[in-house]
Amino acid sequence: MRWLSKNRSMTNPAIEIENLSKEYPYGFLNLKKKRSLENLSMQVETGEVFGFLGPNGAGKSTTIKLLMRLIFPTSGTARILGKSIENVSMHREIGYLPEQPYFYDYLTAAELLEYFARFHGLTAADRRERVQRMLKKVGLETAKKIQLRKYSKGMLQRAGLAQAILHDPQVVVLDEPMAGLDPLGRRELRDIILELKREGRTVLFSTHILSDAEMLCDRVGVIVGGKLRGVGTPGEMVGIQTQGMEILFELDGAGKKFPILEKATKTGERYRLQLPEAELYGALDELKAAGARILSVAQIKPTLEEFFMNLVDADRAQANAVEVSGR
Amino acid sequence: MTNVWTVAANTFREAVRDRVLYNLVFFALLMMGAAILVGQISIGIEQSVIVSLGLTAISVIGIFIAVFIGVGLVSKEMDKRTLYALLAKPVERWEFLLGKYAGLVMTLTVNTAAMAVGLYVALWTVKHPLEKGDWYVLVAVYLILLKLALIVALAMLFSCFTTPFLAILFTVGIYIAGVFAEDLRTMQAVGLNPATMRFFRGISYLLPNFENFNVMGAVAHERGVAGRLVWQDTWYAIVYCAMVLAAAAMVFSRRNLK
Numbered sequence: 001m002r003w004l005s006k007n008r009s010m011t012n013p014a015i016e017i018e019n020l021s022k023e024y025p026y027g028f029l030n031l032k033k034k035r036s037l038e039n040l041s042m043q044v045e046t047g048e049v050f051g052f053l054g055p056n057g058a059g060k061s062t063t064i065k066l067l068m069r070l071i072f073p074t075s076g077t078a079r080i081l082g083k084s085i086e087n088v089s090m091h092r093e094i095g096y097l098p099e100q101p102y103f104y105d106y107l108t109a110a111e112l113l114e115y116f117a118r119f120h121g122l123t124a125a126d127r128r129e130r131v132q133r134m135l136k137k138v139g140l141e142t143a144k145k146i147q148l149r150k151y152s153k154g155m156l157q158r159a160g161l162a163q164a165i166l167h168d169p170q171v172v173v174l175d176e177p178m179a180g181l182d183p184l185g186r187r188e189l190r191d192i193i194l195e196l197k198r199e200g201r202t203v204l205f206s207t208h209i210l211s212d213a214e215m216l217c218d219r220v221g222v223i224v225g226g227k228l229r230g231v232g233t234p235g236e237m238v239g240i241q242t243q244g245m246e247i248l249f250e251l252d253g254a255g256k257k258f259p260i261l262e263k264a265t266k267t268g269e270r271y272r273l274q275l276p277e278a279e280l281y282g283a284l285d286e287l288k289a290a291g292a293r294i295l296s297v298a299q300i301k302p303t304l305e306e307f308f309m310n311l312v313d314a315d316r317a318q319a320n321a322v323e324v325s326g327r
Numbered sequence: 328m329t330n331v332w333t334v335a336a337n338t339f340r341e342a343v344r345d346r347v348l349y350n351l352v353f354f355a356l357l358m359m360g361a362a363i364l365v366g367q368i369s370i371g372i373e374q375s376v377i378v379s380l381g382l383t384a385i386s387v388i389g390i391f392i393a394v395f396i397g398v399g400l401v402s403k404e405m406d407k408r409t410l411y412a413l414l415a416k417p418v419e420r421w422e423f424l425l426g427k428y429a430g431l432v433m434t435l436t437v438n439t440a441a442m443a444v445g446l447y448v449a450l451w452t453v454k455h456p457l458e459k460g461d462w463y464v465l466v467a468v469y470l471i472l473l474k475l476a477l478i479v480a481l482a483m484l485f486s487c488f489t490t491p492f493l494a495i496l497f498t499v500g501i502y503i504a505g506v507f508a509e510d511l512r513t514m515q516a517v518g519l520n521p522a523t524m525r526f527f528r529g530i531s532y533l534l535p536n537f538e539n540f541n542v543m544g545a546v547a548h549e550r551g552v553a554g555r556l557v558w559q560d561t562w563y564a565i566v567y568c569a570m571v572l573a574a575a576a577m578v579f580s581r582r583n584l585k
Contacts, residue, residue, distance in 0.1 A: 069415075070410075070411055070414060071583040072581060088417050089417055091418075096415035098408060098411040098415075102407050102408050106341055107340075116413075118333045119330055119413075
């Protein structure tokens with residue numbers, strides 16, 4: 001995709017991925033192979049918030065699971081903070097929130113955090129202090145003595161986030177962290193991610209919600225069909241993909257007629273006019289001459305669905321072209 | 328080993344909070360009650376009947392726990408994905424595996440000890456004071472525990488590479504074959520050809536010999552158990568468990584989670 005910039009050259013990347021591929025065997029005797037990730041190479045710079053975007057099944061979770069050594073690559077390598085992902089000690093500096101987290105439901109949130117804290121070699125006093133601090137941070141202080149089996153999906157997500165950042169990791173990896181959260185929870189999570197960034201930590205999170213990425217990320221990587229389609233800033237991503245302009249205006253005096261008004265749609269007292277970017281200034285002049293009050297002028301950005309469908313369609317078209325030329 | 332202990336303690340806590348375990352202890356106590364009843368109608372052989380029934384109950388309940396919970400130790404964590412957050416911590420996969428194993432063995436030890444206490448209470452009810460021969464029951468309980476530790480290791484090994492259902496089938500299958508391992512060594516009695524005999528003899532040495540741990544007949548009749556046998560069984564169980572767990576760790580270390 002031309003609109004996306006190439007990987008930036010980074011002096012001290014927190015996460016380095018080189019030609020990572022993953023194939024899953026399936027079918028009778030596992031003889032067939034399905035490739036869910038294909039030669040992924042990218043870097044996440046130290047201290048940045050990096051959004052990993054893609055539709056469901058694109059390979060986001062596969063990549064994250066590979067980084068967390070939950071699954072093993074068919075080929076390729078990856079390093080986090082300069083250490084190979086095979087090196088278990090690297091996990092002292094990593095926090096991870098799995099997608100749709102599920103924890104030991106016979107534990108309370110405080111017990112769960114205390115349990116996980118033990119793997120980081122913290123003293124008993126330190127564990128107690130951190131557990132209390134994290135529960136407060138994610139808003140589970142009042143529910144800390146309730147068993148996790150009684151938690152809602154959103155509460156589990158908060159508990160998951162707490163265990164991910166409990167040990168002050170340098171790199172935080174969050175797999176679909178917004179899933180299951182209500183608007184308040186989403187806002188609190190956004191605040192926590194921004195706080196982690198302010199503290200100089202690196203955050204990699206996957207999402208298929210474009211607005212999350214726009215709000216939080218320094219850069220995003222877009223993955224479709226197991227292939228990385230590019231890396232860039234959110235501005236690059238939506239800016240170049242602009243589908244036109246939208247003018248919102250009000251018009252005093254009913255019955256006024258002029259050509260451009262026929263293209264506008266009326267909602268209540270307001271008119272909404274969508275047009276190509278090249279026609280913007282001409283339309284504004286016409287509206288001004290007609291005495292319209294301009295309320296806003298904005299770029300029309302593609303919806304998430306359109307955004308990804310374009311990529312998916314391009315992907316399919318390319319696949320078909322290869323198939324045809326191969327005949 | 329701190330990580331192993333942490334996982335083990337949590338596994339034990341899980342078992343304690345799992346009501347199924349309490350039900351099994353309750354069931355064991357019921358069995359002891361039944362033993363008392365049988366003891367009262369078995370004139371002159373109360374001690375023998377109670378010890379036999381009690382040890383059988385301890386063994387059967389223990390096997391049930393070892394197989395079903397043993398298989399679930401790893402497979403449940405993978406199915407429910409509770410393992411994800413844990414393996415993202417600085418924890419080796421073998422530490423997780425060993426911790427789960429140790430946790431269940433701890434649980435079985437406590438459970439078996441509770442049932443042994445129940446057995447002694449039943450024994451004391453029909454016969455007091457207890458005699459020296461009655462304390463050999465503890466040796467039998469110890470050997471049952473070694474057997475259960477071995478079964479848990481096998482259950483874990485199978486659950487590392489196959490489905491829970493198949494893992495249960497394999498574990499039970501190996502247990503049954505292991506009970507008859509001694510018989511496989513003496514197949515020449517049925518007139519098989521030498522090659523087949525060698526095959527069965529080889530298999531019999533590979534299989535865990537569970538009959539090694541069975542001294543129920545002796546202790547039920549207040550006969551002692553040789554110290555040498557206890558030592559041999561202890562080392563046999565330790566070495567066999569170590570080999571099985573090492574194999575499980577090798578398989579699990581490269582296992583892709585869902």
